Amino acid sequence: MGLPFIGETLTFLWYFKILRRPDDFIKSKKQKYGEGVGLYRSHIFGYPSIITCLPESNKFVLQSASDFHIRWPAPELFGLTSLVNVEGKKHTRLKSYVVNAINHPKALRRVAQIVQPRIVSSLRSWANKGKINGLLESKKMTFENICMMFASMEPGPLLDEIDKCFAGLVPGFRAYPLDFPGTAFHHARRCRWRLNAVFREELEKKKQQKESSPGEIGDLMDGLMQIKDEGGKQLTDDEVVDNIVSFVIAGYSSTSYALMWALYHLSNSPEVLRKLREENTAISKEEKDGFITMDDISQLKYTAKVVEETIRMANVAPTLFRVANRDIEYGGYTIPKGWQVVIWLRHIHTDPKNYDHPLSFIPERWDKPAKPGTFQVFGGGHRICAGNMLVRVQLTILLHHLSLGYKWGLTNPGAKIKYLPHPCPEDEAALSFSTL
Ligand code: HEM
Known part of the structure; x- marks a missing residue:
C-alpha cells in the first residue's frame, strides 16, 4: 500500500x-x-x-460495465455530457453514432480523402525545413486534420488560437484541482471556456449555413447536431460542443505521439523501412499527388503490421x-x-x-x-476507443507517403526516453528530413 x-x-x-x-x-x-x-x-x-x-x-x-464506472480526473474539463463521461443508454446511443461517423469503412473512405492532402503537404514542408522536431510537426499535422474532419475548420489564426487553448487545457487533467489565478487547473478551465465559445460559434455558423442551403455538411459536428434518441430528442448545443471538444482531446495527442513513434522506430530499423518501401512502391500511383484509397490501404499487409507494432510500443495510454x-x-x-x-x-x-x-x-x-x-492499447469492452481505425488509417497514409518519398534520421539517436505524461524521446524526436 x-x-x-x-x-x-x-x-x-x-x-x-x-x-x-x-x-x-x-x-x-x-x-x-x-x-x-x-x-x-x-x-x-x-x-x-x-x-x-x-x-x-x-x-x-x-x-x-455495470460493476465499474468511469472516473476521469477533472471530468468537467472533458465535458460532463461528452461520450467519455456519460454512462448507460446515453453512452450507447452516442457511441454507436460516433463509431459509425469516424470508425466504419464508409467513414474511413472520407477520412482518407480529407487527411491525405495535409499529410502530403506536411511532409513536403518538413523536407524544405531539413531539420524538424518530430513530435511538434506530427502534432501540427494531426491538429489541422482533426479540426477539418470534426468541424470543417481550416488552418488559420483561429485554429492557432484553439491549439493554444488545447495546450493549456490538457495539463489541467493532471493538475491538483485548485481553482485560483496562477494554477494550471484555473488556466485549464479558462481554456475550456474559450474552446466552448469558439466551437459554439462554429455550431451557430453551421446552423445558419443549413438554413440558407439545407443538406449535409458531412463533418462530425454536423452529424452530432442531427442525432435523435427514440423519442426524437436531439442533442442540445452544449452536448454537441462538449463532445466535439472531448473528441479533439482524445484524438489529438494520442495520434500525434503514435505518428512520432513511427518516425522514430523507422529511423532505427532500415530493414523494416526497406520492406515498407517495397510494399508501398507496388501500389504507388503517378496521378493525383499519389493519393491512396481505402482499397489500396487494405492491400498494405506489411504496412498494417508496422502500424500495429508502432501503436503497441507507443503505449500512449x-x-x-x-x-x-x-x-x-x-x-x-x-x-x-x-x-x-x-x-x-x-x-x-x-x-x-x-x-x-x-x-x-x-x-x-x-x-x-x-x-x-x-x-x-485501445482499452476494451463498451468503452473501447472510438477512434482506433481513424488512427490506423492516418498512420498507414503517413507511412505510405513517407516511405515512398523521403529519408530521415534521428539527430540524437541516444536521447533518453521520458515516460510522463506519455512515452517520448527527451528531444521529442529531433530529425534530419529530406526527399529521397
Ligand atoms: C494511438 C491512438 C489512440 C490510443 C492509444 C487511444 C486509446 C484509447 C483508450 C485506451 C481508450 C479507452 C478509455 C477507457 O476505457 O477509459 C480510448 C477511448 C476513446 N478514444 Fe481513443 N485512442 C487513440 C486515438 C483516438 C482517436 C484518433 C480518437 C478520435 C476521436 C479517439 C477517441 C476516443 C474516444 C471518444 C474514447 C472514449 C470512448 C468511450 O468512452 O466510449 N481515440 N482511447
Missing part, C-alpha cells in the same frame, strides 16, 4: 520519472507478491486502489481508471465498493509472457495474431 496518504504515487514517480524503468513498477510487485490473479492492493493517485495488470483481470474490469460500484469478487479476492481500479494496460504490452523481446520494434511478430487479450 506504500506510505500513508501519498501511498505508492512516489514509487510510481520513482520508476517512471527518475529511474525511467516504468515496467519495473509492476515487475517489483510480481517479485514481492507473486503474479496471482493479476490484482494488487495499493493507494495511488490519491485513492485506495486495486491495480489490475494481467490480460484476464484487465478484461474482466473493462467488460463489466499506460493506465485507465474505473471505480467499483459494489463489492466485486474476482479470483477469490474482493474489489471493495468505491475503490479506484487502475487498469495497467502498459504491462500487457511489455510483458515477455505476451510478446517476445517486448521492447524491440518487430513488425514481423504480427505475422501471427497476438495471444488473445494481449493487445489492449
Whole structure:
C-alpha cells in the first residue's frame, strides 16, 4: 500500500520519472507478491486502489460495465455530457453514432480523402525545413486534420488560437484541482471556456449555413447536431460542443505521439523501412499527388503490421481508471465498493509472457495474431476507443507517403526516453528530413 496518504504515487514517480524503468513498477510487485490473479492492493493517485495488470483481470474490469464506472480526473474539463463521461443508454446511443461517423469503412473512405492532402503537404514542408522536431510537426499535422474532419475548420489564426487553448487545457487533467489565478487547473478551465465559445460559434455558423442551403455538411459536428434518441430528442448545443471538444482531446495527442513513434522506430530499423518501401512502391500511383484509397490501404499487409507494432510500443495510454460500484469478487479476492481500479494496460504490452523481446520494434511478430487479450492499447469492452481505425488509417497514409518519398534520421539517436505524461524521446524526436 506504500506510505500513508501519498501511498505508492512516489514509487510510481520513482520508476517512471527518475529511474525511467516504468515496467519495473509492476515487475517489483510480481517479485514481492507473486503474479496471482493479476490484482494488487495499493493507494495511488490519491485513492485506495486495486491495480489490475494481467490480460484476464484487465478484461474482466473493462467488460463489466455495470460493476465499474468511469472516473476521469477533472471530468468537467472533458465535458460532463461528452461520450467519455456519460454512462448507460446515453453512452450507447452516442457511441454507436460516433463509431459509425469516424470508425466504419464508409467513414474511413472520407477520412482518407480529407487527411491525405495535409499529410502530403506536411511532409513536403518538413523536407524544405531539413531539420524538424518530430513530435511538434506530427502534432501540427494531426491538429489541422482533426479540426477539418470534426468541424470543417481550416488552418488559420483561429485554429492557432484553439491549439493554444488545447495546450493549456490538457495539463489541467493532471493538475491538483485548485481553482485560483496562477494554477494550471484555473488556466485549464479558462481554456475550456474559450474552446466552448469558439466551437459554439462554429455550431451557430453551421446552423445558419443549413438554413440558407439545407443538406449535409458531412463533418462530425454536423452529424452530432442531427442525432435523435427514440423519442426524437436531439442533442442540445452544449452536448454537441462538449463532445466535439472531448473528441479533439482524445484524438489529438494520442495520434500525434503514435505518428512520432513511427518516425522514430523507422529511423532505427532500415530493414523494416526497406520492406515498407517495397510494399508501398507496388501500389504507388503517378496521378493525383499519389493519393491512396481505402482499397489500396487494405492491400498494405506489411504496412498494417508496422502500424500495429508502432501503436503497441507507443503505449500512449499506460493506465485507465474505473471505480467499483459494489463489492466485486474476482479470483477469490474482493474489489471493495468505491475503490479506484487502475487498469495497467502498459504491462500487457511489455510483458515477455505476451510478446517476445517486448521492447524491440518487430513488425514481423504480427505475422501471427497476438495471444488473445494481449493487445489492449485501445482499452476494451463498451468503452473501447472510438477512434482506433481513424488512427490506423492516418498512420498507414503517413507511412505510405513517407516511405515512398523521403529519408530521415534521428539527430540524437541516444536521447533518453521520458515516460510522463506519455512515452517520448527527451528531444521529442529531433530529425534530419529530406526527399529521397
Ligand atoms: C494511438 C491512438 C489512440 C490510443 C492509444 C487511444 C486509446 C484509447 C483508450 C485506451 C481508450 C479507452 C478509455 C477507457 O476505457 O477509459 C480510448 C477511448 C476513446 N478514444 Fe481513443 N485512442 C487513440 C486515438 C483516438 C482517436 C484518433 C480518437 C478520435 C476521436 C479517439 C477517441 C476516443 C474516444 C471518444 C474514447 C472514449 C470512448 C468511450 O468512452 O466510449 N481515440 N482511447
